[in-house]
Amino acid sequence: MQLDAGALPASIAGPAxxxxxxxWRRTRVxxxxxxxxxxxxxxLVVLACAAAPGWLAPADPNEQxxxxxxxxxxTRAADGSLAVLGTDxxxxxxxxxxxxxxxxxxxxxxxxVLVAGAVGTGLGLLAGMxxxxxxxxxxxxxxxxxxxxxILLAITVIGVLxxxxxxxxxxxxxxxxxxxxxxxxxxxxxxxxxxFVDAARxxxxxxxxxxxxxxxxxxxxxxxVVATFGVAGAILTEAGLSFLGLGVPLxxxxxxxxxxxxxxxxxxxxxxxxxxxxxxxxxxxxxxxxGDALRDALDPYLQTRQARTSMDRL
Amino acid sequence: MIGYLGKRLLWAxxxxxxxxxxxxxxxxxxGDPTALYMGPEGTKEDYQILRAALGxxxxxxxxxxxxxxxxxxxxxxxxxxxxxxxxxxxxxxxPRTLVLAVAALAxxxxxxxxxxxxxxxxxxxxxxxxxxxxxxxxQCMPTFWLGILLILAFAVNLRWVPVYGGEGVLTLILPAIxxxxxxxxxxxxxxxxxxxxxxxxxxxxTARAKGIGERxxxxxxxxxxxxxxxxxxxxxxxxxxxGGAVITEAVFAYPGIGRLAVEAVVNKDVPLIQAVVFxxxxxxxxxNIFIDLAYAALDPxxxxxxxxxx
Numbered sequence: 001m002q003l004d005a006g007a008l009p010a011s012i013a014g015p016a017x018x019x020x021x022x023x024w025r026r027t028r029v030x031x032x033x034x035x036x037x038x039x040x041x042x043x044l045v046v047l048a049c050a051a052a053p054g055w056l057a058p059a060d061p062n063e064q065x066x067x068x069x070x071x072x073x074x075t076r077a078a079d080g081s082l083a084v085l086g087t088d089x090x091x092x093x094x095x096x097x098x099x100x101x102x103x104x105x106x107x108x109x110x111x112x113v114l115v116a117g118a119v120g121t122g123l124g125l126l127a128g129m130x131x132x133x134x135x136x137x138x139x140x141x142x143x144x145x146x147x148x149x150x151i152l153l154a155i156t157v158i159g160v161l162x163x164x165x166x167x168x169x170x171x172x173x174x175x176x177x178x179x180x181x182x183x184x185x186x187x188x189x190x191x192x193x194x195x196f197v198d199a200a201r202x203x204x205x206x207x208x209x210x211x212x213x214x215x216x217x218x219x220x221x222x223x224x225v226v227a228t229f230g231v232a233g234a235i236l237t238e239a240g241l242s243f244l245g246l247g248v249p250l251x252x253x254x255x256x257x258x259x260x261x262x263x264x265x266x267x268x269x270x271x272x273x274x275x276x277x278x279x280x281x282x283x284x285x286x287x288x289x290x291g292d293a294l295r296d297a298l299d300p301y302l303q304t305r306q307a308r309t310s311m312d313r314l
Numbered sequence: 315m316i317g318y319l320g321k322r323l324l325w326a327x328x329x330x331x332x333x334x335x336x337x338x339x340x341x342x343x344x345g346d347p348t349a350l351y352m353g354p355e356g357t358k359e360d361y362q363i364l365r366a367a368l369g370x371x372x373x374x375x376x377x378x379x380x381x382x383x384x385x386x387x388x389x390x391x392x393x394x395x396x397x398x399x400x401x402x403x404x405x406x407x408x409p410r411t412l413v414l415a416v417a418a419l420a421x422x423x424x425x426x427x428x429x430x431x432x433x434x435x436x437x438x439x440x441x442x443x444x445x446x447x448x449x450x451x452x453q454c455m456p457t458f459w460l461g462i463l464l465i466l467a468f469a470v471n472l473r474w475v476p477v478y479g480g481e482g483v484l485t486l487i488l489p490a491i492x493x494x495x496x497x498x499x500x501x502x503x504x505x506x507x508x509x510x511x512x513x514x515x516x517x518x519x520t521a522r523a524k525g526i527g528e529r530x531x532x533x534x535x536x537x538x539x540x541x542x543x544x545x546x547x548x549x550x551x552x553x554x555x556x557g558g559a560v561i562t563e564a565v566f567a568y569p570g571i572g573r574l575a576v577e578a579v580v581n582k583d584v585p586l587i588q589a590v591v592f593x594x595x596x597x598x599x600x601x602n603i604f605i606d607l608a609y610a611a612l613d614p615x616x617x618x619x620x621x622x623x624x
Contacts, residue, residue, distance in 0.1 A: 140328075141332075143329075144328075144329050144332045144333075148329075148333060148553075148594075148595055148598065149553055149554065149556055149557020149558075149560075149594065149598070150557070151557045151558075151560050151561075152557060152560065152575060152590065152591050152594060153333075153336060153337075153340070153591060155560065155575060155576060155579045156337070156340050156575075156579060156587050156591060157340055157343065158579070159578075159579030159580070159582060159587065160340055160341060160343055160350065160582075160584075161343055232454070236456055239456060239458075240456070240457075240458065240561050243458045243561065243564070244560070244561070244564055244576055245576075245580065246576075246579060246580075256458075259456075259458055259459060259462065262462070263458075263462055263565065266462055266465055266466055266470065267465075267469075267470050270466050270470075273459070273462045273466075274463075274466075277456060277458075277459030277462065277463070278459075280456050280459060281454055281455055281456060281459060284454040284456070285450070285451070285454040288450065288453065288454055289450075
């Protein structure tokens, strides 16, 4: 028998395009609070800077102009160009460097979260689905990593391997998998007992398929929330490492690197350190505001379970 | 109690073994660890001689065994840069970092507790939202930027404290604030939520019905019962503070263990790095055991035998 959607009551058939409707409703719930709207607005600006820094920046971030060193903010340099946020010790335009720095922060933050999320989700699923010795070993490893200030091991690894974008992503990513593993494991343990998983198993669905089709989608809400806060933590960690001179190479504009350079001139030229730090602070604030809203919208119970990543202390 | 302590010590030893393995393996990540000691200018013969002298030509398990045996005796080899045994170097710097971390924690506690309690008692008030916005800002603040801002405000503009160096308590104030802000923000949030949970409970109504003054109800009845999550969080915080000191010490040129670690990494001073990481790990584990014991003293409900090893 063929079902005719028009013959069903509206409540069952649903609106014409339910997916769009649902997405719209979710967005409205998500952006319901003032904090979430502020966070979303901040992130839009940061993402725009990260996506097209070349378009938005008034100048080349690495172009040096020694005649225009230390131009004050909102004044004109010797060559007549307006330095909105001033110039640094090599005469580079700080606004342009801040805009290009957004790209560094966002890319490394997202990449590190991908690494951490992939490793953490994998290990969390393994611990939750297999249980027994697997679970025990993975969770003890997580405890171990949680008990130690990971920045010390991170700078050690960077010191031995050298500072490069790839190494930073790996170190930051691998040091933050614990939060994902804990959340995924807890959700997996809860989902594993649900009737639909039993049903799938009874139908002879293979374990990897059960994990991918049935368990993972149920874990995803919590995962999104943890990952959102994770991006903020990763961005702070990257900036911290760059500040220590163990982060991205100086040729790439990064907020942490700019702060390290600005720190040397803090007693006379405040603007060198002020603006990259402000960009970092505002970005992290935006992510956290949106993360809070996401947590409330997606999973009101996550609050108590959400494990903090070991490196967001920076 | 004894059994619990034994279990905790065993776990601490296991963690220490894990960290020693990590610290040991890190050196081998680069491929040829001899290069870290020699630098690019050595000839092939130089490399051969040094490799044999350092024992890098032996099988890895044997090297690890030797490393652990020496580490137990407090011998991490000689610092490549300072040309002296590493452990005294580390122990000389460690108390300064500990002082900084404790000062930061004290500052955080003194500010966060009243803020969190007041925010919870006057829930929804202007004070509550103000305190929580402050806490959010504190949690988003990059410590190194905050440190620079503080230097700018109090050392450069107001000239209350020297920009770098100086003597005594003055040098400790700005680093302690910088390091403590994150812990303060977090503790204030935890205090607030913990108090909110306690404030609705029946025993508070009973206390009020008995005619006990509101101040006493809040401080002696509510706060004491809400204290457990707060103490746990503060205990965990100390470990974070020791890690966070790496950045804070870099900002203020504070001669602690964090700066020693960064210098060692920049100079590729492998034995010194290993000594720092190992010492911090050992100190932290010892500290965690103390915190667990303090926790048991505070809460008679904690049945030690069943407490989860974390």
